[in-house]
Amino acid sequence: METIIKAKNISKKYKIGKNNFVEALKGVSVEIKKGEMVAIMGPSGSGKSTLMHILGCLDRPDEGEVYIDGKRVDNLKNKEINEIRSKRLGFIFQGFNLIPTLLAIENVSLAAEYAGAPKMKSKKLSEKVLEKVGLKDRMRHKPSELSGGQQQRVAIARSLINSPVVILGDEPTGDLDTVSSDEIIQMMRQINKETGTTFVLVTHNPEVAKVCDRTINMRDGKIVS
């Protein structure tokens, strides 16, 4: 099968003092195939989030190369990276990361507008996607008026709106109770099956890992298995 994301020997250091660095990633290489659903697991501080950010073009590695759909992305200009982030990737976060002052539908359509769709079209499309994640009657609510599970479904709708090739999640079930958590897991798996969208999910939750095709284990900034 086709490779959708490839990372070659990536390292990332964070400066935490004058001469003090944390090596968050120490030469990591991964390859993720199109349509795969992959879990990244490992103890806290092992570099999972850092890896996800770099694979998702939210951050750049200090060393190494990143390819998305065969195109090298780690050395691209901000403008081009933006374009990729906007049109080819979707994100789901632990804390949902919705904009608190915008309605559910506005949160979703904003992503479509940023990708260049006109306002009206974005709204229409958002309604459709929100309906698909079961929030037809909650569209005109603010995030604060929704439950955690509902908020995460808004975030999923937002990540889906531009039909990305990859959706990356950082502990998407981390803030949810088991019932909502299971709902979200099932929803992601279903989307993955129906649309062939690749999922890369950083998680502590074994239930997530269970539905995934495979699990990448990390420790101390390295992939161990």
Next chain:
Amino acid sequence: MRTLKNVFRKKIRALLTIFGIVIGVFSLVVMGAMAEKMTLLVGGGTKFYKDKITITAGDYSSIMTSPLSIEKLDQLRKVEGVKEVSGGVTMILDKELSSVQMGVPAMIEGNDGKGRELDRKDFPMIMAKGRELRDDDIGKAVVGIDLVKKLNADIGKKIKVRDKEFEVVGIRDKTFTIPDTTVRIPFAESQKMFVETLPEVLRANIDPSKVITGATVYAADGVNADDLAKKIESSVKGIKATGPKKFQEQVTSAVAIFNAIIFGIAMISLLVGGLSVINTMTMSISERTREIGIRKAIGASNNKIIKQFLAESAMIGLIGGSIGLFLGWVFVTIANAAGNESGTALFLITPRLAIGSVAFAAFLGIISGLIPAWHAARMNPVQALRYE
């Protein structure tokens, strides 16, 4: 809509910032209205005097208007290059000039009418009501429109000019220049009135019909009025001749200083308003760091982020500017109404002032938002998302 919502997220802070701009634009509008009125007055004056020479007594003192003998008019007429000479009396309407007087004081005017036809060619006198003064009128007056309230004037009504009663036969339409604040009375009566203001020792041996306070010389076609003024001064003794160039120099330099002070004050208050916009936008952006991270993660380009925050700061400027303009207009309207009672409308809000001040406020908002917005756009999305 979203921009408006975002601006008012922190209501008190937004209102305070807008208030800062309001004060700035308010002072710009009020001060500017004063400058505009001044500019218009002076503009009218310099246009009127562009081919004329003003004659005053040589020992001209600023405290008292000095009398000039009417015989000077004939001497002036004899100077080569003079087309016509018109003598007249102008004096201040109020007996005692109040010390708080600002702008142009109301005047009394009477003249021999020799220049009337020449004047009317370029400056037709349009009457709002009634008719112009005729040479055979006695005890009649024509009132400038800004003095209607002060003198309680209307056609057929009697008004008091320096304790003497006159019947109003006409009210002049607005010219935005000196005639607006002038009462015109018959020449002979203005001469008598002027002589009465002179010290008693002088009054005794003066024939009122031989006295004027000044004259206007009309240059013949093709004669340079400034050169003619020089010639007049050297050939007629005891007078001062001010040509158009000198006249313009005198008034424009006075007005320039006045305008500079006025705009200086307004600019300082706007600068303070601008600083408060910078402060507000910086705070608002640091509070919304996480939101900026989210926006960038879902694909907002740097330009989009900059545009969003510039729109917000421009909105603050625009709202503040509009309110400031409105309050300025209210103030000016009230002040002019109050000023009308005493015959001095000090302010004039011109369209360019109104549009300019609001546009400037919006522009100020954009400029003040530039640095904070640029900072916001350059944030690393991961760092921004980690921000609590």
